[in-house]
Amino acid sequence: MHRRWHRTLALLAAAALALTACGGGSDDDGGGGSADAPVGDPVAGGTAKIGLVSEPRTLDPAFLGNNLTTNSLVGSALYGALFTQDPVTGDLSPAMAESLETTDGGTTYRMTLQEGLTFSDGSPLDAEAVRANWARAKDIGLRAPVLAVGLGLGDLRTVDAVTFEFTLNRPTPNFGGAITTSALNWIGAPAALTQGQAAFDANPIGAGPFVLESWTRGGELRLLRNDRYWDAPKPYLDGLTLSVANDAEQRYNALQSGATDAILNGSTQITARAEEAGFDIAAENRPNGGTEFLFNTTVAPFDDVRAREAVYKAIDLEAVSQAVFEGQATAPSSWFAESSPFYTGDxxxxxDPERAEELFAELAAEGKPVSFTIVTFPTPDSTGIAQSIQTQLSAYDDVTVEIDNRDFAGATGALTGKSHQAITAGVQFVDPEPQWWAHLHSESFSNYSGIEDAELDEALDAARAATDEAERRDAYQRVEERTAEIYPAVLIAETEEVVLTRDGRLQGVVISGAGTVLVDGMWLNQ
Structure with a gap:
C-alpha cells in the first residue's frame, strides 16, 4: 500500500474555535469581549504574555512533552513542526516536511523536507539533522521521554539533503501520528545539542518561529521573533513572554488581573467559570482518552483482577466530578470521543456497588483484604481525585486507602518506575496509534499499568498492522471491550483543554494533534 500525506492544513483558527465561548463578562471579573465577534486579518507586532501549566526542565527538544499542559507551546515556538495533524480526523498536513510515504505497509518510510530550511543560526535543517535528532530519540542512554516512541525506530538513513528514510521495528501504517504527538516532530541543531544541556539551554538552536531571549527558571521565558522562519510572513508576533503556574487558580487570577493575555488551561471548572465571566476560548482541545486512575497490575493487591474490578465498580465518576471538578467534568463511557472515527459506542x-462489595468480601475471606496507596501529582485535580476515591471506598468494609502526595519528579518516578500501587495519570490521543499501543501493550516501554494480556496484545497488534480503516476500527473496539474486562485503569474524566484569553486579545491560536499549541499564526487583537 502507498500512503502520502500532502494536504492543506485543516485546523481551525481561534476565530472559529471561539464560537463556543460566552460573551458579556462582568467588569469585576476582568472578562469581556464576545467570542463570536469578527476579528479581521492578522496584525503583525506586539509581544503576547501567556501563562503555562508547567515549566520545562530543559529546552532540549527530546525532553519536552508534546501536549497542551506540558511543553508543546515551548516546543512549537522554538522548533516549529515537521507535520501538523487535524485534532479530530488525525489527518497529517505538511509543514517543514512536505511528505511522508510508505510503500510496504508501514515498515519503511521516506520523508521529504521542504527545500532551503535553516536553523535560527543559519545552518541547514536537512535530512541529516532529522536523522541525528531521531538517533537521539532512540538512544537508551539519553533516556529522554521521547524514548517511548524512539524505541520503535529501526534503521535511520539520509538519502540526500531533503530525503530521510527510516524503518520501524513493527509495521505501523499510521506512524505519522507518532511524529506529530511526540518530540520526533521537533528538530534541534545537532551541533548545538552536542554542546551539553547547560550550553543548549542557554542558546537553543531550532528552526521554529521564535528564538530564546532569556530564561529565568521559576520566572519568565522570553522569546523573540525568528527572522529566518521558513513560513513568512509568519510569525506575526514580535515575541512571547511565558510564565508558569501549576495551579489553575493562579493562572486564572493572572488572566483576570491582566498580567497575561492568555492562559493554557486543563481545568474544566476554571473553563466554566471563565466562560461565565465572559472570557473567550481562543482554542480548545478534546482528544480521546482522558484522566486516569491507573492500577499497577504487577503488584498486590492489583495483580488480582478481582481487586481491580472491585475498586473500578466502587467508584462513582459523577461523584468524583462533583467533588473535584465542580460537576463540570464529563464522565467517560468510551475511550473515544463521539466525534472520533474510532467511536463505536459506549x-x-x-x-456497581453491589458487585464491588461482593468482591471486597470475597478477597477478605481469602485473607487478601484490599489495601493500597494512591500516588498523586502536586496538582489540585490529582490530589482531589485521590481524596474522592479514598472517601468513596471508605464506605466499604475490608478496604484501606492511603494517599502519597509527591512532587512532579517523585510522582513521575513512581509512574515510570512502576513503583506505585495506584496513581492518578492520563493518556490522550487523536489517532490511537501509537499512544494506545504504548499505553497497553505488554511489550511497551511505557505500559505503566504493567498489564499483560494475550487477547489485548493481539487486538492492539491487529489494529497497528491494519491498513483498512474498518479493520482498525474493529480491532480498537476489541481493545476497548477487553479493557472493560481486565480493568488496567479507571478512566475518570474526558480531557477538555482550552486556551483562554481576555477581550478576544490573542487570536490565531491553533491546536494540532493531541494538544500541540501552534504559535506561528498567533497575533494580538489590540
Missing part, C-alpha cells in the same frame, strides 16, 4: 462499564 464500552466502559459504570459503577
Amino acid at each position: 464500552h466502559l462499564p459504570g459503577p
Whole structure:
C-alpha cells in the first residue's frame, strides 16, 4: 500500500474555535469581549504574555512533552513542526516536511523536507539533522521521554539533503501520528545539542518561529521573533513572554488581573467559570482518552483482577466530578470521543456497588483484604481525585486507602518506575496509534499499568498492522471491550483543554494533534 500525506492544513483558527465561548463578562471579573465577534486579518507586532501549566526542565527538544499542559507551546515556538495533524480526523498536513510515504505497509518510510530550511543560526535543517535528532530519540542512554516512541525506530538513513528514510521495528501504517504527538516532530541543531544541556539551554538552536531571549527558571521565558522562519510572513508576533503556574487558580487570577493575555488551561471548572465571566476560548482541545486512575497490575493487591474490578465498580465518576471538578467534568463511557472515527459506542462499564462489595468480601475471606496507596501529582485535580476515591471506598468494609502526595519528579518516578500501587495519570490521543499501543501493550516501554494480556496484545497488534480503516476500527473496539474486562485503569474524566484569553486579545491560536499549541499564526487583537 502507498500512503502520502500532502494536504492543506485543516485546523481551525481561534476565530472559529471561539464560537463556543460566552460573551458579556462582568467588569469585576476582568472578562469581556464576545467570542463570536469578527476579528479581521492578522496584525503583525506586539509581544503576547501567556501563562503555562508547567515549566520545562530543559529546552532540549527530546525532553519536552508534546501536549497542551506540558511543553508543546515551548516546543512549537522554538522548533516549529515537521507535520501538523487535524485534532479530530488525525489527518497529517505538511509543514517543514512536505511528505511522508510508505510503500510496504508501514515498515519503511521516506520523508521529504521542504527545500532551503535553516536553523535560527543559519545552518541547514536537512535530512541529516532529522536523522541525528531521531538517533537521539532512540538512544537508551539519553533516556529522554521521547524514548517511548524512539524505541520503535529501526534503521535511520539520509538519502540526500531533503530525503530521510527510516524503518520501524513493527509495521505501523499510521506512524505519522507518532511524529506529530511526540518530540520526533521537533528538530534541534545537532551541533548545538552536542554542546551539553547547560550550553543548549542557554542558546537553543531550532528552526521554529521564535528564538530564546532569556530564561529565568521559576520566572519568565522570553522569546523573540525568528527572522529566518521558513513560513513568512509568519510569525506575526514580535515575541512571547511565558510564565508558569501549576495551579489553575493562579493562572486564572493572572488572566483576570491582566498580567497575561492568555492562559493554557486543563481545568474544566476554571473553563466554566471563565466562560461565565465572559472570557473567550481562543482554542480548545478534546482528544480521546482522558484522566486516569491507573492500577499497577504487577503488584498486590492489583495483580488480582478481582481487586481491580472491585475498586473500578466502587467508584462513582459523577461523584468524583462533583467533588473535584465542580460537576463540570464529563464522565467517560468510551475511550473515544463521539466525534472520533474510532467511536463505536459506549464500552466502559459504570459503577456497581453491589458487585464491588461482593468482591471486597470475597478477597477478605481469602485473607487478601484490599489495601493500597494512591500516588498523586502536586496538582489540585490529582490530589482531589485521590481524596474522592479514598472517601468513596471508605464506605466499604475490608478496604484501606492511603494517599502519597509527591512532587512532579517523585510522582513521575513512581509512574515510570512502576513503583506505585495506584496513581492518578492520563493518556490522550487523536489517532490511537501509537499512544494506545504504548499505553497497553505488554511489550511497551511505557505500559505503566504493567498489564499483560494475550487477547489485548493481539487486538492492539491487529489494529497497528491494519491498513483498512474498518479493520482498525474493529480491532480498537476489541481493545476497548477487553479493557472493560481486565480493568488496567479507571478512566475518570474526558480531557477538555482550552486556551483562554481576555477581550478576544490573542487570536490565531491553533491546536494540532493531541494538544500541540501552534504559535506561528498567533497575533494580538489590540
